[in-house]
Amino acid sequence: MTGGSIGSRPAPTASDAPPKPMTPSERLDAIDVLRGLALFGVLAMNIVTAFRVSIFAPFLPNSGSLDWAVQAVLTVAVGSKAVALFSLLFGVGLAIQFERLGGNPQRMILLVRRLVVLLAIGLVHRYLIWDGDILVEYALAGLVVLPFLGGARWLIAGAALLLLGLDTTMLLLLPLIVPLPGAAEMAALAADATRAYGTGGFFDVLAFRIREVTVIFPLQIMFFPHTVAVFLVGAFAWRSGVLHRASANRRLLFVVATSGILLGGGLSLAAAGHELFDWPSLGRAHFPVEQLGAVVLALGYAAAVIAAVNLAGGRRMLGWAAPLGRMALTNYLAQSVICGWIFYGYGLCQFGRLGVAATLAIGIFLYGAQVVFSAWWLRRYRFGPLEWLWRSCMYGLPQPMRAKVNLAICA
Numbered sequence: 001m002t003g004g005s006i007g008s009r010p011a012p013t014a015s016d017a018p019p020k021p022m023t024p025s026e027r028l029d030a031i032d033v034l035r036g037l038a039l040f041g042v043l044a045m046n047i048v049t050a051f052r053v054s055i056f057a058p059f060l061p062n063s064g065s066l067d068w069a070v071q072a073v074l075t076v077a078v079g080s081k082a083v084a085l086f087s088l089l090f091g092v093g094l095a096i097q098f099e100r101l102g103g104n105p106q107r108m109i110l111l112v113r114r115l116v117v118l119l120a121i122g123l124v125h126r127y128l129i130w131d132g133d134i135l136v137e138y139a140l141a142g143l144v145v146l147p148f149l150g151g152a153r154w155l156i157a158g159a160a161l162l163l164l165g166l167d168t169t170m171l172l173l174l175p176l177i178v179p180l181p182g183a184a185e186m187a188a189l190a191a192d193a194t195r196a197y198g199t200g201g202f203f204d205v206l207a208f209r210i211r212e213v214t215v216i217f218p219l220q221i222m223f224f225p226h227t228v229a230v231f232l233v234g235a236f237a238w239r240s241g242v243l244h245r246a247s248a249n250r251r252l253l254f255v256v257a258t259s260g261i262l263l264g265g266g267l268s269l270a271a272a273g274h275e276l277f278d279w280p281s282l283g284r285a286h287f288p289v290e291q292l293g294a295v296v297l298a299l300g301y302a303a304a305v306i307a308a309v310n311l312a313g314g315r316r317m318l319g320w321a322a323p324l325g326r327m328a329l330t331n332y333l334a335q336s337v338i339c340g341w342i343f344y345g346y347g348l349c350q351f352g353r354l355g356v357a358a359t360l361a362i363g364i365f366l367y368g369a370q371v372v373f374s375a376w377w378l379r380r381y382r383f384g385p386l387e388w389l390w391r392s393c394m395y396g397l398p399q400p401m402r403a404k405v406n407l408a409i410c411a
Contacts, residue, residue: 029319030246030309034302035089035328036321036374040367041082043335044074047363048356050132051339054193055216056186067356068276074360075272076265077297080290083134084298087227090138091145091234092243098149099238108146114394115142121329121390130336131209137220141227149235156236163229164295170222171287189215197344198351205344226291233295237302246310253307260300267293323374327384331370338366379403 048071049055097114101107122135148156189212196208242249271290273279282289308314324331341347342362354362377384381401383391392398 028243029315029322030306031089031092031243032322032325033309033318034085034305034321035325036323036371037305037318037325038082038085038089039324039328039331039370041078042086042332043363043367044360045079045082046132046335047339047366048074048359050130051343051351052354052356052359053352054190054197055132055212056193057190070356070360072272072276074356075276076268079268080294081264081268081297081301084230084291084294085301086134087138087230088234088237088295088298088302090142091231092238093234094142094145094231095149095235095238098146110394111146112143113396114390115139115146117390117393118142121333121386125333125336126213127210128206129333129340131213131216133336135332137224137227141224141231144228145231145235148232153236153239156232156239160229160232160236163225163232164292167223167226167229167291168288170225171291172284194352198349198353200345202346205346222287223291230295230298233299243306246306250307250310253303257300257304257307260296260298260303262300264293264295264297264300268297320371320375323378324371326378327374327387329390330384330386331374333386334370335366 049057094111097111098107101110104110116139118135119139122133122137122139126133126136148159193208193212196204200208237243242252246253267289270279271282271286271293274281274286305318309318343349343351345351374384380403381388382403383399383401388399388401
């Protein structure tokens, strides 16, 4: 700007105005609802398969317990589908942020800063709270996806298809190059986890968690292309315009929902059949089929929910999940802290002691409490606590927190 008095300055343009977070009125309720519902699936699987027992216990032979039916439903209908849905939504969110900052010369700097802050939060979460963290992988995958967001839709779609193909190839071949632990080693790790997590103090748990991260790392390498690909699918879904005009695309959403749920459910059932029903094993094709089924079923779930929220009845029925979705980061990390306290030795010492059904009941109660808390909090504040920290670090200045703040002062 040229010199002169403050009163003579021209009105800020879109590129001159300080960037700021999306206000509640600018948000898409369907995305928040979907994120809030996905959070339940993530909690259900995390609490049953990673907090209740060792993360390697699900790879061991089925014990034939009375909890089989609950485990079967979670494996086929929730499981990796909830994570895939969360990943789709992260890709959508990244594309929305990229679009909102269009014309701002600092766009890439702000988005890289956003992902670096998420990486830092994820590292704290992974090492101090829970080693099943997904935030580190999401931050790194987001940095890979970021350069594609400025390209044409066909480029995003092509990159997604290419990476899904690479993911399938890696899942078929990587176990031959980087072998996973054998059954005996997994059983030993599960037994060590029961001792460390079930009876150890905080520093005992921390030491074991650091050791376990190195064992989990090959799994994360295997699934990283998958995460990037699903982010790109989410970004393409946003760039396609379907989510902008969901009401006008109900027929398309219905077709995607129906075909996605039927095809994705069939693939997921086929992948889980050997473990649950003693069907013939798919061999090395198990993981590719499972991951493809997860993406297709997640797309079906997403289309069904978005179509429902764009109907008056569906909005009334599902609107309770929107506050939970607006505070997804806070709620995700809170779930880890609370579950760690319930199951680990420095808390209530329930690791390895509860069945699947009892554990899921705890998860449902926790989720219900978060629904109530999120609605209460967002009536008073614009962001969840960690969402506020994340945005403040991204934009380089503290964001106004009170819900009734005069938003004009941020412009």
